[in-house]
Amino acid sequence: NAGVTQTPKFQVLKTGQSMTLQCAQDMNHEYMSWYRQDPGMGLRLIHYSVGAGITDQGEVPNGYNVSRSTTEDFPLRLLSAAPSQTSVYFCASSRGSRGSGNIQYFGAGTRLSVL
Amino acid sequence: GQQLNQSPQSMFIQEGEDVSMNCTSSSIFNTWLWYKQDPGEGPVLLIALYKAGELTSNGRLTAQFGITRKDSFLNISASIPSDVGIYFCAGQLRTGTASKLTFGTGTRLQVTL
Numbered sequence: 001n002a003g004v005t006q007t008p009k010f011q012v013l014k015t016g017q018s019m020t021l022q023c024a025q026d027m028n029h030e031y032m033s034w035y036r037q038d039p040g041m042g043l044r045l046i047h048y049s050v051g052a053g054i055t056d057q058g059e060v061p062n063g064y065n066v067s068r069s070t071t072e073d074f075p076l077r078l079l080s081a082a083p084s085q086t087s088v089y090f091c092a093s094s095r096g097s098r099g100s101g102n103i104q105y106f107g108a109g110t111r112l113s114v115l
Numbered sequence: 116g117q118q119l120n121q122s123p124q125s126m127f128i129q130e131g132e133d134v135s136m137n138c139t140s141s142s143i144f145n146t147w148l149w150y151k152q153d154p155g156e157g158p159v160l161l162i163a164l165y166k167a168g169e170l171t172s173n174g175r176l177t178a179q180f181g182i183t184r185k186d187s188f189l190n191i192s193a194s195i196p197s198d199v200g201i202y203f204c205a206g207q208l209r210t211g212t213a214s215k216l217t218f219g220t221g222t223r224l225q226v227t228l
Contacts, residue, residue: 004157035218042119042203042218043158058215090157102146102207104216106157 002026006091006107013081013114021076021110023091030096032074033058033104034066036087043090049074050096081114088112121204121219128194129227136222137188138204146207147180147187148216153200161202162189194226 007022025032033048035058045058049068063085065077074093078085088111092104121138128134138147146165150158162173164180164187171178177190187204204219 033215040220042121042220043205044218045215048215092157102216103148103160103163104205106150106159108155108157 004091004093004105004107006089006110008110009108010111011113013078013112015082015114017081018077018079019081021078021089021091021112023074023076023107024072025074025091025093025105026072027093027095027105028071029093029105030071031094031104032068033092033094034064034074034076035090035092036060036085037090037109038087046076046089081112083114086112086114119204119206119217119219121222123222124220125223125225127225127227130195132194134191134194134198134224135188136202137186138206138219139186140206140217141185142208143184144206144208145184147178148205148207149176149178149187149189150203150205151200152203152221158203191224194224196226196228199224199226 004025030051034046035043037043044060046064047066049055052068052071055066088109090109091107094104119140148163149161151161152158162171162178167184168182169180175192201221201223203221205216
C-alpha cells in the first residue's frame with residue numbers, strides 16, 4: 001500500500017531557483033494538503049484542495065503555488081526559492097466529509113534547503 | 116492565526132513510567148487528532164476524537180476530548196523505548212474543511228532504560 005508518496009526526499013536549491021515538490025496518493029481521497037514543518041512551530045498549512053480543480057490558501061501561502069488537475073496528484077511549486085523556505089514539507093490526504101473522513105494521512109516529507 | 120498550546124514541550128522519562136501531555140485551544144474544535152512523528156518520517160495517526168467528553172484508547176495510549184471542546188489530553192501508560200518521538204495534537208475548527216487542521220507545536224518524548 002503506497003498511501004501518500006512525496007518526491008524528492010531531499011533537495012538543495014539556490015536562491016531564486018524554481019522547483020516542484022510532487023505528491024501523489026492512491027487512496028482516492030478528495031482532500032489534499034501541503035504543510036511545512038519548522039523547528040518549534042509544528043506543522044503549518046500552506047495550501048489545500050477539496051477536490052480536482054479546487055484549491056485554496058492555508059496559513060502560510062506566500063511564495064507557493066498549487067494546482068489539482070487530478071484526484072491523485074497535488075504538486076507544490078516554488079517559483080523563486082528563498083532561504084526562508086528552508087523547511088520540511090509534508091503532503092497529506094483525507095477522504096473528506098465529517099467524522100473519520102477528517103483523518104489525514106501524511107507522506108514521509110521532502111527536506112528542502114535553500115542556500 | 117489559530118493557536119494550539121501543547122505542553123510539555125519535551126519530556127525525559129524512564130522506561131515503565133506513565134506519560135501525560137495536553138493541548139489547549141482558544142477556539143472550539145469538533146475533531147481532535149493525536150499524531151506521532153518518528154525521525155525522518157511523516158506524522159502517523161494515533162487516536163481520533165469526535166465528540167466532547169469522548170475517551171478513546173489504542174493499546175497503551177488513551178486520549179480524551181475535553182468537555183469544553185477546547186482541550187484534549189493524551190496519556191501513555193508503561194512507556195517503552197519505541198515511544199520515543201514527537202507527539203502532535205491537531206484540531207479541526209467547526210467552520211473548516213477536512214483539510215484545514217491546526218497543529219500544536221509538539222511534545223518531544225525521550226525514554227531511558
